[in-house]
Amino acid sequence: MRDSKLANRYARALMTLSDLPEEQEAIAQDLDLVVDTLHKNEDLAAVYTGVQFSNVDKKAVVRQIFDDTVSEDILHFLLLLVDKSRTDYIFDIHDAFVALMDEAKGIVDMDVETAFPLDDQALDRVRDGLSQASQKQVRLHVTVNPDLICGIRVQYGDYIIDNSAKAKLEALRRDLVQGHKKTEVRDN
Numbered sequence: 001m002r003d004s005k006l007a008n009r010y011a012r013a014l015m016t017l018s019d020l021p022e023e024q025e026a027i028a029q030d031l032d033l034v035v036d037t038l039h040k041n042e043d044l045a046a047v048y049t050g051v052q053f054s055n056v057d058k059k060a061v062v063r064q065i066f067d068d069t070v071s072e073d074i075l076h077f078l079l080l081l082v083d084k085s086r087t088d089y090i091f092d093i094h095d096a097f098v099a100l101m102d103e104a105k106g107i108v109d110m111d112v113e114t115a116f117p118l119d120d121q122a123l124d125r126v127r128d129g130l131s132q133a134s135q136k137q138v139r140l141h142v143t144v145n146p147d148l149i150c151g152i153r154v155q156y157g158d159y160i161i162d163n164s165a166k167a168k169l170e171a172l173r174r175d176l177v178q179g180h181k182k183t184e185v186r187d188n
Helices: 004-015 022-041 042-049 053-067 072-083 087-105 120-134 165-187
Strands: 107-114 137-142 150-156 158-162
Touching: 004 022, 004 087, 004 120, 022 042, 022 072, 022 120, 022 137, 042 053, 042 087, 042 107, 042 165, 053 072, 072 087, 087 107, 107 120, 120 150
Parallel strands: 107 137
Antiparallel strands: 107 150, 150 158
8 A cells, every 4th residue: 555544544534434344345336346347447436536536527437437326425525535636546545445334344365384284174263263362353364375384384473373393393493593502502
């Protein structure tokens, strides 16, 4: 994100449009539709986010494309971004809004590295264990990293749980090097 504070501010503003989860979900769906449409149509994205187009042109395009497909609130939001010259933040705002929705639902993302591919049953056990430990619903992002040799490495925000053979071997090496240095000091 370019300016996460700005994107978060706009995302929080969208969240305040309703306190009802089903209405917030409708806002999320409309915002998803807008972002998906912009991703699929580079010319449209260039018009909406580009500085070479006038605000009048941008607003006309937004109304033409989204007037009958998104709620009035989202349409006004898109037009507000044009007025504030913030159209290039639409993707960052979307990401921030999704994060806020996940937080409201108690969903967290965790990155999991394994030494080899895990079957669905093993992934379910990992997800269940992490959900129980975090007291949240966990969404896993799994990658295979053969350098781990064996085991698993989990990252959640700033927290890392590394139960891989590679990490254990590195810790053992550090302990051995540290022990060797202590021995050298005593020998002198």
